[in-house]
Amino acid sequence: MAKSDTNKNPAKGDVQEPGRRDFIVVATYAMAGLGAAAVAWPLIDQLNPAADTLALANIEVDISKIAVGQSITVKWRGKPVFIRHRTADEIARANDTNLDDLRDPQVDTARAEKPEYLVLVGVCTHLGCVPLGQKTGEVRGDYDGWFCPCHGSHYDTSGRIRKGPAPTNLEVPPYSFLSDSVVRIG
Amino acid sequence: MSATQFKSPVVRWIDHRLPVFSMLHHTAHDYPTPKNLNYMWNFGSLAGLSLAIMIVTGIVLAMSYTAHVDYAFDSVERIMRDVNHGWMIRYIHMNTASFFFIVVYLHMFRGLYYGSYKAPRELLWMLGVVIFLLMMATAFMGYVLPWGQMSFWGATVITNLFSAIPYVGESIVTLLWGGFSVDNATLNRFFSLHYLMPFIIAGVVVLHIVALHRFGSNNPIGIDTKGPQDTISFHPYYTIKDVFGIAVFLLLLAMAVFFFPNAMGHPDNYIPADALQTPAHIVPEWYFLPFYAILRAVPDKLGGVLLMFGAIAVLFVLPWLDRSPVRSARFRPLFRIFFWLFFVNAIALGYLGGKPAEGIYVILSRVATAWYFLHFLAILPLLSMFETTKPLPKSISEPVLGSSGRTA
Amino acid sequence: MLKRLFIALFAVTLAGPAMAAGGDVELQKRDWSFSGPFGTFDKAAMQRGFQAYREVCAGCHGMKLIAFRNFADLGYNNDEIKAIAAEYEVQDGPNDDGEMFMRPGIAADRIPSPYANDNAARASNNGALPPDLSLIAKARGNGPDYLFSLLAGYKDAPEGMTVPDGMYYNAAYPGHLIAMPQPLYGEDVTYSGDADDSIEGISSDLVQFLMWAAEPKMEVRKRIGVAAVFFLGIFVVVSYMAKRRVWADVH
Numbered sequence: 001m002a003k004s005d006t007n008k009n010p011a012k013g014d015v016q017e018p019g020r021r022d023f024i025v026v027a028t029y030a031m032a033g034l035g036a037a038a039v040a041w042p043l044i045d046q047l048n049p050a051a052d053t054l055a056l057a058n059i060e061v062d063i064s065k066i067a068v069g070q071s072i073t074v075k076w077r078g079k080p081v082f083i084r085h086r087t088a089d090e091i092a093r094a095n096d097t098n099l100d101d102l103r104d105p106q107v108d109t110a111r112a113e114k115p116e117y118l119v120l121v122g123v124c125t126h127l128g129c130v131p132l133g134q135k136t137g138e139v140r141g142d143y144d145g146w147f148c149p150c151h152g153s154h155y156d157t158s159g160r161i162r163k164g165p166a167p168t169n170l171e172v173p174p175y176s177f178l179s180d181s182v183v184r185i186g
Numbered sequence: 187m188s189a190t191q192f193k194s195p196v197v198r199w200i201d202h203r204l205p206v207f208s209m210l211h212h213t214a215h216d217y218p219t220p221k222n223l224n225y226m227w228n229f230g231s232l233a234g235l236s237l238a239i240m241i242v243t244g245i246v247l248a249m250s251y252t253a254h255v256d257y258a259f260d261s262v263e264r265i266m267r268d269v270n271h272g273w274m275i276r277y278i279h280m281n282t283a284s285f286f287f288i289v290v291y292l293h294m295f296r297g298l299y300y301g302s303y304k305a306p307r308e309l310l311w312m313l314g315v316v317i318f319l320l321m322m323a324t325a326f327m328g329y330v331l332p333w334g335q336m337s338f339w340g341a342t343v344i345t346n347l348f349s350a351i352p353y354v355g356e357s358i359v360t361l362l363w364g365g366f367s368v369d370n371a372t373l374n375r376f377f378s379l380h381y382l383m384p385f386i387i388a389g390v391v392v393l394h395i396v397a398l399h400r401f402g403s404n405n406p407i408g409i410d411t412k413g414p415q416d417t418i419s420f421h422p423y424y425t426i427k428d429v430f431g432i433a434v435f436l437l438l439l440a441m442a443v444f445f446f447p448n449a450m451g452h453p454d455n456y457i458p459a460d461a462l463q464t465p466a467h468i469v470p471e472w473y474f475l476p477f478y479a480i481l482r483a484v485p486d487k488l489g490g491v492l493l494m495f496g497a498i499a500v501l502f503v504l505p506w507l508d509r510s511p512v513r514s515a516r517f518r519p520l521f522r523i524f525f526w527l528f529f530v531n532a533i534a535l536g537y538l539g540g541k542p543a544e545g546i547y548v549i550l551s552r553v554a555t556a557w558y559f560l561h562f563l564a565i566l567p568l569l570s571m572f573e574t575t576k577p578l579p580k581s582i583s584e585p586v587l588g589s590s591g592r593t594a
Numbered sequence: 595m596l597k598r599l600f601i602a603l604f605a606v607t608l609a610g611p612a613m614a615a616g617g618d619v620e621l622q623k624r625d626w627s628f629s630g631p632f633g634t635f636d637k638a639a640m641q642r643g644f645q646a647y648r649e650v651c652a653g654c655h656g657m658k659l660i661a662f663r664n665f666a667d668l669g670y671n672n673d674e675i676k677a678i679a680a681e682y683e684v685q686d687g688p689n690d691d692g693e694m695f696m697r698p699g700i701a702a703d704r705i706p707s708p709y710a711n712d713n714a715a716r717a718s719n720n721g722a723l724p725p726d727l728s729l730i731a732k733a734r735g736n737g738p739d740y741l742f743s744l745l746a747g748y749k750d751a752p753e754g755m756t757v758p759d760g761m762y763y764n765a766a767y768p769g770h771l772i773a774m775p776q777p778l779y780g781e782d783v784t785y786s787g788d789a790d791d792s793i794e795g796i797s798s799d800l801v802q803f804l805m806w807a808a809e810p811k812m813e814v815r816k817r818i819g820v821a822a823v824f825f826l827g828i829f830v831v832v833s834y835m836a837k838r839r840v841w842a843d844v845h
Binding site: 274427429437440441443444454 | 631659664725728729732733734735737768808810811815816818819820822823826827829830833834836837840841844
Binding site: 035045047048 | 242243249264269270274422436
């Protein structure tokens, strides 16, 4: 098949290559290149998430049934999302923390749009395990938030890292309240 | 390989240790090619392009396809509906399959007309027949993957061909199926092999090209090149000619893909496979129809299968059936007539293969089948003995100067 | 010779699928808005077609490949799609108790099918399976014309033809005996506005909707196709001129 890159290495002793630099010949090879590039895009873009995947990229969750002090876990973009309906005590403790004690300083109000509801991506920032602390009776760690059993990271009631190897706080996903009872994640 | 001098020091450094650039230069640049090739010589590069398109789109489709009887059909529809540009990639794959066969059939007819299979190019021709066989196997297994009604029943009918083999037929079919009917095991192995075989084809294509470059291309006059005055370098002459051929090919392909994407398919393959209900008219893909007609022309099961495989096997021994020393049909007036009769007969077989096996179609199929074999087994050997050929020109450069009569 | 070969091969190519559609049925040929290289779907007709599908066909025929989010193609906005989806109950689960449960649909859900499986569908329909309609317009030869002719093809059987119990005579159906009772009689659907609600009018709307369902990417396909053919057409001319130029000195 056609090898068009030979411009770079013309053979020694070539008799003249007629018309090679002619505009029309250059235009032909340029169009061939343009066409190839145009075809390359669909082949690459097909690797991106498909329409059915994107349709589930944001979810709406009914939070009205979460009792105070309870948590639920929902699946969002293939990962667990923790939604905890915090008690007044938990909120107070999250606010009373001295920022100097934190490895990744963040105030609680920056992490929870409504203080009663804390929404977190339930993936430990150390090496990707899912921390414990969602179900009643599970270990919640030294700071009464979450505890990652893989390498012993402790998170507080705002999901901030307090102890252990994890470098940053539990991630807060983008979310918004559509109403008092429905939160849209993503 | 003679030391080719390259300008770039990097290229020179690499080429001194790994002479890939010399090789490419030798095969796609300097390569002396007869100067009189007509447009029928474009189909080789088009077949290569088709194979490349099939491999690229196929690899991409495999990323979203699921080879399981419960999911295959829906996964193909997900490609058509949800995967970004998936519909385009699949339609290109579907239609290029058909175009691949069109191009290869034209390439083969070119070889038949100009005697490209004759010494010293017998192995070149036979490797081509091997590629053709591998293509048919690949296309057949690929057609099974969407798991529609035609996929399923095509797979059932074609695999059942092997049950015609005496004594061990049933066991062989069970072996092919991996069960007692076409089912999940069959689909999985077909997917595996469908993915593998294009790469085997690519390997045989390399051999095909190596064999081609041993003696160079045949040409419309069919006489050997006598020196530099008969040849031109492959680049830029045939590269630019191939680019033009590719442009025309892609234009026709784009028309099919974007405006008639299902014209060469069958509506029944948009119905999910149902093992309990055979469609009313089952026909293979169009490119199998001539062979399908031969299969059905024989009222005996084993006989039909043998004849169908014989129709391809006869191509392998063609170089020894046609012993005429004159290659090109231009100088063989009788052969030329029989070539066109054979061509029309092949088209007729294709037409008959798509008709129901009843009435006049059965009789016509038998006549056409008989003619197919008669052409290879009787007409070609007899022609090479008795035909008076026209005088051959002395060389490609002076085709009009063939004054001294020459007969074979 | 090249031209001859091409014509002959294309003739065979195109004859294959055409002959498979055969049979002694008469199809009414209609001009569809989606025919031809510049054809597009008629959004208003598709919305009416969806309404007709929901009110007439959906009792027996599923459309399991279509998701509510796809209705954006019909011209509905996100809120309308959400509202349509919420009118359907879809099965989800298992929940924490291990039970499957029903919930209102969301945009990402696909249209729920009327029967749990094919056997249930057969059991409720006298042994005949009402096919899923997602791909029906591509799964029949000359799909749009066929579907239109079928919906409008219920007639009295000709003299001397006996129609068994549970079967109906249809001029467009291969073999003429169909298990589906006549679905449309005219005025079956109450359209808002003054759209044609005759058998032909509703059938035409349904065909628009079903053709879209079978080939939802048709419009973008044709758009890209026009650009591709335009580009390649120029490429053919330019590369031919280049070929002539390069070969000018070869004699």
